[in-house]
Amino acid sequence: MDGVICHTNPFHSIAFQRFFAKRNLNPTQEEYAEHMYGKNNGYILSHFLGRKIEGEELALLENEKEGLFREIYKDEVNPIRGFMEFFAKLKSEGLLTAVATSAPRANLDLIIGALGIGNQMQSQLASEDVSKHKPDPEVYLKSAANLGVKPENCLVFEDSFSGASAGLNAGMKVVGVLSSHTKGELPNCDLYIDNYEKLEIATLLSLFD
Template sequence: MDGVICHTNPYHSQAFREFFSKRNLSPTDEDFAQHMFGKSNSYILSHFLERVIEGKELLKLEDEKESLFRQLYEPHVDPVAGFVRFIEDLHTHDVQLGVATSAPRANLDLILSRVPVRSYLGSILASENVKKHKPDPEVYLTSARNLGVSQDRCVVFEDSFSGVTAGLNAGMHVVGVLTSHSRDELPPCHLYIEDYTQLDYQAIAALL
């Protein structure tokens, strides 16, 4: 979802900056690129706070940061160029569609309340629905089962190193969405796109 449906990472960065500034921490842009994009909040918080964050403390800190993100991002929800048209094109060709995100369900609900694609999605998974986060392939393998599609017939859209790795680990084709990283910063993908304006069903079918 993040960086694939909507270009949310600048707002996540802003929310984390405010969150960490309250704790006298000042991560750099490079820190965020390496240790935030595509990572779970458990990893991010544990890395930057330099101790294991889990259990009730994780839930409390995650809620603080994600509530701040939603407050910052709500006035600016906007899909990546061409996304809705592309999803509609896939839907008319009977493609099974799902979203699989490391973000909390509340963030997912915010975006799906503004980007009109929920009715097309046969599987919706957020961080609460998995035990292992990307780069583990659990969220993609679960999505494939939910959709009734074999993993070798799946195409994953990802913008982060850990997300692309998760898709590849699942044995799926991966499209790298270059909203957050350059192609050189991602593992090798089957296709790379800047946005969805030049993409259609035929281009995706060709990958399979």
Template sequence: MKNKYSDYAIIFDMDGVIADTNPYHSLAWKSFAEKYNFTINDEDLKNHVFGRTNKSIFDFLFGDSLSPEKISLLANEKEVLFRDIYKNNIKALPGLVELLISIKNNFFKIGMATSAPSENVSLIVDELRINKFFDVIVDPKDITRSKPDPEIYIKCSQLLSVIPERCLVFEDSLPGIEAAVSAGMKVIGITSTHSSDELKNTLITIDDFLQIDINKIKEILK
């Protein structure tokens, strides 16, 4: 007999949700900035970098004169820096693994919809040994439009064969929340990047996964 929750899905962003990567992205961006003789502060990162597209980020940093090919090269250079800094510091957000086990045991489908490149996804998912929990992982290679466009969440729900109205998303960034809401999904905000007050259009906000359980998820999706 089919379990009723198999028609529902829980979708996770990665950076700032699966793991609190932003402090290490900050270090990578500051190292990158030093090489190219400019400065970038925490407010710049929060308002113009985290959750943004590469084009938006590099337009902010260098103006809009860079070609798509140059943006791709620079973005790859920065991500290599990030992986080198982060590879020995990978930790799941508290309570993540226990919640994934509980979600899976209750027959929900589980997806990931991330703006991070595939190499970053593999690094984190493999180190945390959580690949087995995810039915679908969607990253930039699978889409043509980045968050805040809803394409990545719509694509994830389609691959999971779950309608958007039955999807619950965990997100930390403003563009990510906008994307999920525009896709017609419910959103729980994670306060790893922005304060609770800044995370508009979320049902609730949490600091980590110790503050949510499967019963609360079922209540939200009723």
């Protein structure tokens, strides 16, 4: 979802800046790029706070930071160029679609709700729905099970190293969305796109030949 449906990372950075500023911390954009994009909050908070954050403390801190993000982003929801048209093409072909995010359910509800596509997603999984986070393939394997589709017949769109790795680890084809990282910063994907403009269904189907 983040960096794949909407380019949310700049807004997550703002939320984290405000969150960390309260704690007299000021990570650089380079540090955010390396240790935030595509990572789960347990990892992010543990890294920047310099100690293991888990359990009830993680839930409290995550709720604080994600609340900041939703307040900042609620009036800024804007899909990546061409996404809505591409999604409409997928649905017109009768293809099953799922969202599998490391973000909390409230973020998923905000973004998918704002775009009005929730009723067209046959599976919606957020961080609360898995015990292991990307690059572990759990969220993608659960998504495939929800869709009733074999993993090898699934195609994942991902913008981060951990996310693309999760898709590959699930035995799925992966399209790297270059919204946050370069090709060299991602594992070896089956296809790379800058955005969804001019992306054809036939091109995606050819990945399975």
